[in-house]
Amino acid sequence: MADLIGKAKDYMLSRRSFLRMTATFTAGAAAAVTLPGCGLVKVDAEQAEMLANQEGKWVTSACWHNCGGRCLNKAFVVNGIVTKMKTDDTHPDSPDNPQQRSCLRGRSHRQHILGADRLKYPMKRKNWEPGGGKKELRGKDEWVRISWDEALDIVSSEIKRIKEKYGNGAFFYPSGGTEIPRVLSLYGGYTARWGLVSWGTWADVYPKITGIANNGASSGNDRFRLRDSKLIILWGANPASSSMGTPTYNFLQAKKEGVKFIVIDPLYTESARVLADEWIPIRPATDTTLILGMAHYIITNNLVDKAFLDTYCLGYDADHLPEGVDPKENFKDYVLGTFDGTPKTPEWAAEICGVSADLITKLAKEYATSKPVAVITGGAPARINNGEHFPHSLMTLAFMTGNIGVPGAGVSPNMHNSSTNAGPALVKAGGNGVPAIANPIKAKLNNLEMWQAMLDGKYTDGPGPKKDVNIQMIYHGYASDLNQRAGMMKGIEAHRKVEFVVSQNLFLNTNSRYADVVLPVSSPWESYGGTLTGNREILIYYSQVIEPLYESKSDMWIAKELGKRLGLDPQVIDPVSEEQQVYNQLAGATVMKMDASGYEKLVTFTAEDIQSLGVKGTPQTGRITYAEFKEKGIYQFPRSRGDKFEFTSFEDFLADPVGKKLATPSGKLEIYCQPLADHIEKIGFNLKSPLPKYEPSIEGYEDGVKDGYPFQLVTIHYQRRSHSTMDNVPWLREAFPQEFWINASDAAALGIKNNDIVKVTSRWGSIIRQAYVTERINVGVVAVGEGAWIEYDDAEGVDKAGATNVLNGPIPSGQGHTGHNSCNVKVEKYNKPLAPDYTWPQRIIF
Incomplete structure (x- = not known):
């Protein structure tokens, strides 16, 4: 470096x-x-x-x-x-x-x-022909510059041909904007993608257990209430790298108030360096065992908040189960091993998770006796295969100790834009006024099954036999699905099988590299404007910065031009002008009243404002003027300690469990949760007990030991990019090399020194990277930043960029959400040089 x-x-x-x-x-x-x-x-x-x-x-x-x-x-x-x-x-x-x-x-x-590698002109693959041409050259072929007319004619003619030959189900649109889906929906529909990536198994576990219809992201405490905590446990959460903006600063204010921080993570992260009083390294995908070991200590040492469990929860013991359920199926007896013969003691947990029994005991005692305690987790511990038990057990631990619903207490995946600032938005934009267009085709392919489904012609749609599917066109919008979904090598294989691939993007990212036709799009800097929101207290209004570069066009312009060629009405595709959409967002923006009684208009618009914008609207009075909002570019809600907008999840439920009962079948927090078990069974990948238990992850610690892949890989959010976005910026590449983290003792055993080039191999593929030898990672664990743009060397059979989804397997399980952090690998020294990637030629076309 x-x-x-x-x-x-x-x-x-x-x-x-x-x-x-x-x-x-x-x-x-x-x-x-x-x-x-x-x-x-x-x-x-x-x-x-x-x-x-x-x-x-x-x-x-x-x-x-x-x-x-x-x-x-x-x-x-x-x-x-x-x-x-x-x-x-x-x-x-x-x-x-x-x-x-x-x-x-x-x-x-x-x-x-403004990078030199911006896509400048429409282009096609040199060896492309209708029906695919030399499909095996996708990702390796030369590019030929073409006009917009030719590009749009090619795309529209292939859409027509594929529909006539195979039907609309042959179109696959994974993600990236709503413009092209409007066209495909009007043209008869398309096969879509489903499955979350970021939130892991929290996505459906949290709403089933609590009855609250979100993934738990906005639960917990706001930034002021965190200062009321006695202890904050960051469990697999690293906001200093993965939640940009104010979160780490907000945590610092809690630390200055005397709050203790414990970090449980395989890595000694940037957040741990700034905040941690104690770091507890753990084996990835084994967190549930640590939780169960803590629960065993809490139960056997009479530290359970029985009054809380009896009043607010379902399923802790045999006396509090739904009618008709086997009395043996309760959490307390499972933890004690009453019926299965395996007490989930700290010693039992230590063998699996790698945290000593003494430390588990100490942590359990501190957690149970330090109320209020806030457990804040990132998505990482729940981004594991068949990992629904982790969020279920972590929430149960909070219920057992009454550490929920009390200012400063709680448990949640309070990350991303809500990190350190839970609660309802205090300011929010209005809708853009564009009516949705329904997709007539209901078939959807799961994130982790979609590439294999294209190769096999079969996909899962609930229990029972798989259904037929025949994808022949992949249309990539403004996204990076090929690079960012597990099983990238299967994805490349699928891209080389179908008859047509089109991508529209700013750059020759992985989607575009493996396409037949690439369409250059303009960025939000080149658009009319719009609104963005981060934490609950802000709304940003951005404006056009520059004119569109080269021959780039907006996604909507492309959609309308394709629609015309397909015989569709452009006015239906794009019924609301860009100017009107932005006005609708601003005029419909609302802000919480200062007495907390509800929302009021945010922006004042005069008749002159509306006329100058050339839009339809009615004058209105709001909190700030249109001119002020545009000049500042931001509205930030005024806050102060002790105001009426502080927030703690479930505070109202604890105050009135009958009048404010939850939207679960029992009206309570469900430790025994049959709806969750039924939901997972209905999806069709595997089963889950209604109780939180330990079920080893597919490609978790146990599988690695058994199969000869001794290291567990974690794929970390990385400062040089946001997922895969900005991985092409040379400045950021130089500042943050794509390093391979390995523990110093593991490296010594393999004869690996700092900056050596190593080969990392999973069951699915191999990468080579520069080694970062450190004590900041647990023994037996390795890490690479997710999001690098693949640079696959066919001759060597390795990816030189360190794209983590070359290693992550496409394993659909549970809710079908991506398991990036249950992955087994082996490591060896690689005896060929590898230049730093900031010195590599940029992907400059024309």
């Missing part, structure tokens, strides 16, 4: 060198800027300095990628050219009223959007 800190210390910047450095880099040495209606144009330092001295304006720019922060970014625009950027300075920064400061990724947006 380059010594960036050393460079920064040693390099004294002149004004001219600063301008040269901060201009967008092209493939050559000169700086580059965008000119209105053009692409990137090279300028020298004199020209750059001249631009910097001209008058311009700050424009709120979209920071749209899926990191959860959605912070405030502004671009300084001079005659249509972006010369610099800044973040939130709309008010003084303070713990109670923090600025919404952007991270390194937001500050690199200029290098991203």
